[in-house]
Amino acid sequence: MADKTGGGTAGAAGRAPEADRPDMVRNVVLVGHSGAGKTTLVEALLAATGTIQRPGRVEDGTTVSDFDEVEVRQQRSVNLALAPLVHNGIKINLLDAPGYADFVGDLRAGLRAADAALFVVSAAEGVDGLTKMLWEECAAVSMPRAVVITKIDHQRADFSEVLTTCQDVFGDGVAPLYLPHDGGLIGLLSQRFYDYSGGSRAEKEPPAEMLETMEEYRGALIEGIIQESEDESLMDRYLAGEEIETKVLIDDLEKAVARGGFYPVLATGTGIGAAELLEIVTQGFPSPMEHTMPEITTIDGKPVRGITCDPDGPLVAEVVKTTSDPYVGRISLVRVFSGTLRPDMTVHVSGHGLAERGHEDHDVDERIGALSSPLGKNQRPVPKCVAGDICAVAKLSRAETGDTLSDKDRPLLMTSWTMPEPLLPVAVQARSKADEDKLGLALNRLVAEDPTLRLENNAETRQIVLWCMGEAHADVLLDRLAKRHGVEVEKVELRVPLRETFGGKCQAMGRNVKQTGGHGQYAICHLEVEPLPSGGGFEFVDKIVGGVVPRQFIPSVEKGVRTQMERGVLAGYPVVDVRVTLYDGKAHSVDSSDMAFQIAGALALKEAAGKVPTLLLEPVDEVSVLVADEYVGSVMSDLSSRRGRVLGTEPVGRGRTLVRAEVPELEITRYAIDLRSMSHGTGTFHRSFLRYEPLPSHLAQKVTAGTAG
Incomplete structure (x- = not known):
């Protein structure tokens, strides 16, 4: 920490930083909402260590993190970006994660690749x-964390108020190490004032007007450190009025931060605080050797024990991010957990179990391409990547995000991290025949890059549906299709798969009698059609007696009925929940045939549909909404307005409630967007198909009118 060492830096301008040992690496993900200043902070740290000449822009005019063409156009981070630097001989891999909820998949990938998190708050x-939700996720796995309050020199900045909010929201163990004051920082442990107002860091005595405030915060900080100390005698000494040595406090602070028991708060502004932050990262955050290894199994699922963060151990690495460059090809961001990755070696690629989202499982060998350390668009070559480090790998043609790389002679599989469920369906179609020809390949590339995307080719509605995290996610995907892959698509109205059924019991005849000069067609069948309870499916009953319909043609009647059921009898949707009984008919010794009776069966079902009401059925989903307590009333009211039935609520953890309901699928196609707005980004939900129910008559009339039109 700056309190301890004075914050010297080591530059690495123009050269890719390398690490030979895991203990010389720190992997840190930056977490915070869009606009909090994560990318600006990354660039300030890169400049402070000499990795780039100045904060802001690299040679090609883009920012160090936001270099993707979509990010440049939209002026916001949508990707996980790696920015390596070196400070005091320690390689720091900064993972700049998107701050918008639609791109939480990249953020969780960053949490997987990192050993500690910096929560960036404006x-x-x-x-x-x-x-707040991500803080809770980190707490669940005891990830070490620190808080960085940025923009302290902003005209609307209020450090004290935001600090209080952080302590209220994040809970116990959150305490400042420094207080901003008049263009500098007051170190609470060192009791020194680090003045940046002259353009460089100068150490001075703290201002007299700040002494009382400093002592107040310093006392709270020392108490927090002592509470987390493994030396139980410190508390007794402190309560007895003894002055605890600064070195002892700093050592205990670093241990508490590394094990995730204490969360220091730092402050940064323009040209302020980089040295202090770098010190807490290098000396307070743990190395990869101290981080718990994810669960590892063999390909057939048998647990593998004893693998550690050892450069000489078996290779176990994971693809945490995949991107496609139109010139370089596919680039994979890889975290090495064990072993050492080298160019041109052959590795085994193991799949990740997301086949239901369009991501196929993998079990293949691939040759590693060039290894590099990315900085913006620049890929700087590196000779190897040791356990604990992160690098970019070129031309892994089969590996996708979430896949495991291991020794080809000892294939292994890492348990994949939890991916959020995409719940916003967006139907698309190609704008031209040329776009249609290229669409399939382009979509497969998008799927390889983004495990939060689910691709659905709905055979029933004949639509291509992209299941996305939200509108911004969908816009980025369509932008990439157009700009990166040269495929123009347009959004179309999503068709929800409805069903049809019979509203009563009736009898009908199917007559297929035609004479054409040679062999004709002759088939007559009499059917009785009656509805079954919801979920009853289809039953075909044979009540033919006396051979009026020859035995070999009875399956033909059933086949014809089934074919017509698939086509529908009202609005073109499949018919369900009916019992069809064949009770009479006629045949001809020469002109009757399999096809003739198939046609007769279909005609009979269509005639029956005209004799009784035919109902449209809509799918109903079981919906579970997890939301903060203050939004429960709004959520329940909204679900009811969507023709939903609220089944009940139950408390889940501190300040959160689970609302259960049954809601028609037609009413929740855009619920991912509406819930986010209603809950200010804190609500999540899960949906699963439950059953079909009759569509209200006024809505059914709109559907049938649209079909007729």
Whole structure:
């Protein structure tokens, strides 16, 4: 920490930083809402270590993190970006994660690749709901964390208020190490003032007007450190009025931060605080050797024990991000957990179990291409990547995000991290025949890059549906299709698969009698059609007596009925929940045939549909909504307005409630967007098909009118 060492830096300008040992690596993900200043902070740290010449832009005019063409156009981070640097001989891999809820998949990938997290909070804006949720995720796995309050020199900045909010929202163990004051920082442990107002860091005595405030915060900080100390005698000494040595406090602070028991708060602004932050990262955050290894199994699922973060151990690495470059091809961001990755070696690629989203499982060998350390668009070559480090790998043609790389003679599989469920369906179609020809390949490339995307080719509605995290996610995907892959698509109205059924019991005849000069067609069948309870499926009953319909043609009648059921009898949707009884008919010794009776069966079902009401059925989903307590009333009211039936609520953890309901699928196609707005980004939901129910008559009339039109 700057309190301890003074914050010297080591530059790495123009050269890719390398690490030879895991203990010389720190992997840190930056977490925070969009606009909190994560990318600006990354660039300030890169400049402070000499990795780039100045904060802001690299040679090609893009920012170090936001270099993707979509990010440049939209002026926001949508990708997980790696920015390596070196400070005091320690390689720091900064993972700049998107701050928008639609791209939480990349953010969780960053959490998987990192060993600690920096929660970035703007002094002018405070904490949002997504940041709070991610803090809880980190707490669940005891990930070490620190809080960085940025923009302390902003005209609307209020450090004290935002600090109080962080302590209220994040809970115990959150305490500042520094207080911003007049263009500098006051170190609470060192009791020194680090003045940046002259353009460089100068150490001075703290201002007299700040001494009382400093002592107040310093006392709270020391108490927090002592509470987390493994030395139980410290508390007794402190309560007895003894002055605890600064070195002892710093050592205990670093241990508490590394094990995830204490969460220091730092402050940064323009040209302020980089040295202090770098010190807490290098000396307070753990190395990869201290991080718990994810569960590892053999390909057939048998647990593998004893693998550690050892460069000489068996290779176990994971693809945490995949991108496609139109010139370089596919680039994979890889975290090495064990062993050492080298160019041109052959590795085994193991799949990740997301086949239901269009991501096929993998079990193949691939040759590693060039290894590099990315900085913006620049890929700087590196000779190897040791356990604990992160690098970019070129031309892994089969590996996708979430896949495991291991020794080809000892294939292994890492348990994949939890991916959020995409719940916003977006139907698309190609704008031209040329676009249609290229669409399939382009979509497969998108799927390989983004495990939060689910691709559905709905055979029933004949639509291509992209299941996305939200509108911004969908817009980015369509932008990439157009700009990166040269495929123009347009959104079309999503068709929800309805069903049809009979509203009563009736009898009908199917007559297929035609004479054409040679062999004609002759088939007559009499059917009785009656509805079954919801979920009853289809029953075909044979009540023919006396051979009026020859035995070999009875399956033909059933086949014809089934074919017509698939085509529908009202609006073109499949017919369900009916019992069809064949009770009479006629045949001809010469002109009757299999096809003739298939046609007769279909005609009979169509005639029956005209004799009784035919109902449209809509799918109903079981919906579970997890939301903060203050939004429960709004959520329940909204679900009811969607023709939903609220089944009940139950408390889940601190300040959150699970709302269960049954809601028609037609009413929740855009619920992912509406819930986010209603809950200020804190609500999540899960849906699963439950059953079909009759569509209200006024809506059914609109559907049938649209079909007729």
